[in-house]
Each structure stands twice: as C-alpha cells, then as structure tokens.
Amino acid sequence: MVDLRELIQKVSQAKDKSELQILKTQFLGKNSQINQEFKKLGALTEDERKAKATSLNNEKKKITEAINYRLKELEKSEINKKLQNDKVDITLPARERPNGKIHPVSQVIDEISSIFSEIGFSVAEGPDVETEYNNFTALNTPENHPARDMHDTFYLHGNKKILLRTHTSPVQIRAMLDGKPPFKIIVPGRTYRCDSDQTHAPMFHQLEGLHIDKDITMGHLKGCLDYFVKEFFEVKKIQMRFRPSHFPFTEPSAEVDIGYRLENGRIIVGEGDKWLEILGCGMVHPNVLKNAKVDPKKFQGFAFGMGIDRLAMLKYGINDLRSFFEADFRWLNYFGFDPLDVPTSYRGLSR
Ligand code: PHE
Numbered sequence: 001m002v003d004l005r006e007l008i009q010k011v012s013q014a015k016d017k018s019e020l021q022i023l024k025t026q027f028l029g030k031n032s033q034i035n036q037e038f039k040k041l042g043a044l045t046e047d048e049r050k051a052k053a054t055s056l057n058n059e060k061k062k063i064t065e066a067i068n069y070r071l072k073e074l075e076k077s078e079i080n081k082k083l084q085n086d087k088v089d090i091t092l093p094a095r096e097r098p099n100g101k102i103h104p105v106s107q108v109i110d111e112i113s114s115i116f117s118e119i120g121f122s123v124a125e126g127p128d129v130e131t132e133y134n135n136f137t138a139l140n141t142p143e144n145h146p147a148r149d150m151h152d153t154f155y156l157h158g159n160k161k162i163l164l165r166t167h168t169s170p171v172q173i174r175a176m177l178d179g180k181p182p183f184k185i186i187v188p189g190r191t192y193r194c195d196s197d198q199t200h201a202p203m204f205h206q207l208e209g210l211h212i213d214k215d216i217t218m219g220h221l222k223g224c225l226d227y228f229v230k231e232f233f234e235v236k237k238i239q240m241r242f243r244p245s246h247f248p249f250t251e252p253s254a255e256v257d258i259g260y261r262l263e264n265g266r267i268i269v270g271e272g273d274k275w276l277e278i279l280g281c282g283m284v285h286p287n288v289l290k291n292a293k294v295d296p297k298k299f300q301g302f303a304f305g306m307g308i309d310r311l312a313m314l315k316y317g318i319n320d321l322r323s324f325f326e327a328d329f330r331w332l333n334y335f336g337f338d339p340l341d342v343p344t345s346y347r348g349l350s351r
Pocket of ligand 1: 167
C-alpha cells in the first residue's frame, strides 16, 4: 500500500519546480508504486478489483491535486521574489542629466541643406579617403600643375595614390559618373589640409555645389548664390562681389566676397565697407565634364565650394575655429542648438 500521507507531505515540502517534477515522476510515473498496483488488478476477482481500482484512482487524484497545489504555491513565490528584486524606490530624487546640444557645424549643414533643397538641389556624399585621380587628375589638375601644391595634402601609404580629400570637389566626379545629366547637387563633408592656426584646422568642412544642365550660365550661378547668402544670413539685402580667380576645374573662375561692417567688434554681414571671402566658384571646365563622361557640347553648368566652418563662425559670432573641434561641453552648451529645433526655411532657420 502507498502511504498517502507521507507522499502528500513530501509534495508539499518540494523546494522548487524541478524537485516537484522529480516527485511527480516518482509517485505517478511508469515505475511508481501506484502504477505497479494498477497492473496487479487483473489478478483479482471482479468485486475486489472494483474496490481496489476505486481506491487507487482516489489516491492518484489526491496526489495529483497535491502536486498542482504545490506548483501554484511555488509559482506564486517565484513571482513575489522577482517583484521584490525589481523593486524601484520611486522616492529617490531624479539624477540630473546634461542636455545634448547640436554642434554649430551640424546646425549650419542642416540650414544650408534646407536652403538649397528649396530650389531643387539634393544632397550627395563621398568618402573622406579619396583617390589622387578623383581629387586632382579628373578635376583637370595634372601631375605637375602648381595647384597640387596649392593644397598641402595628406597622402596615405606614401605612394601619392590615396589621400585625404583636400576639397569636396571629387564628389562632382563621383556624382556625374554615377548618373546621367542633369545634375543638381550639394555635397557637405569633411576635408583635410596640412594647416593649423586660428582660422585653419587640418580637418574642416566644405560644401560643394554642382548644377549641370543644357543652358546653365554664370547668371544662374550668381542668382543661386545671391539667394543662398540672403537666406543663410537671414537678411533682405546683401552686397556681393565676384572677383576673377583661378581653379583648374572651372573656367571662368571667381571668388565671392560679401560686404560687412564691424559693430562693437562684431561682424555684421550684409552691407559695409569691408569684404570677406566666402567661396570659390566657376563654370565647370569641359575637361572635367569629359573625365566624368558628360558631353560638354550638350551640357554645361556651374560649381562652387565654400567653407562651412567659416560660415558658422560668421553667422554665430564664433571667433576661433579650433574651438569647434575641442569637444568642450561648456562651449557646446553655449553655442550649440536644441536637438528638436530642426532648421527649415519656412519655420525660420536659426534661433
Ligand atoms: N574646391 C575649391 C577649393 O577647395 C573650391 C571650388 C569648388 C572652386 C568648385 C570652384 C568650383 O578651394
């Protein structure tokens, strides 16, 4: 006979679910005592069998009930233990966290992208590590052209074939080889030259513009830049002058200055008796178009390149370029922008 009380007591003392499972197999499984007794029923007389079967079933039911009961108990205490461990003290004071700010360079890139997207430019990108071919040769700057030392280049691997791009102009080549004309793109990005002082950093940011179509002229270039400068500095009138210049990849080439005046040591952009250079530009040289598999007899257009950091310094009154790259949180907290305040032309660009 099974000692029912003993079994039920063992079940009710099972420490955890796995111990309970072992007891279950032991008491009700194939080799359990109850099962053996069930097997012996056949040898009994009918009356004896009935009585014995009823009592065995009864025992089985009681054991099953005890197991289920203990299982519920164990589950409940498991949940309670978990809740106990996950307890949060809601009376603790909140930890103060510094608010993140958008860097002025990122802000200005967003502002510029927004301004140019209003007149149909899309944003393209290229790698910082460039081939010497894309950075110079394809841009009509042959091997011993003096323009190659105009840029003090960071070459990689010492073989002069791979370099850190000295301007965003190689993306002109990449973009044109990548698609079919017309092209109307701006390219913001990092650029590198061996240079470092208050107004030059070895890594800085440029924005390239490229518009190639069937009848694009210098007039379009002027209109486009006039629109951009006014929008960017958020002024109605701007004095701008195009000074003849030279770049191997444009013909004719120009540098653009904007007028400004000083008020209490601050630069006020718009009008005045002083000039500040902000970009280089020109009509894309036919050789560049040819190198980029664009037929210069059918297509032409302009390109420009400007220093983004320079523009950010001017607009937001920051006077040392190096502070941009020092990652000083106090500086960023002062000059940075609210992450939720995304610049758009219609809502206002800056604070
Ligand atoms: N790439 C030139 C520079 O870095 C700027 C430029 C771009 C000039 C496109 C003309 C056309 O100075």
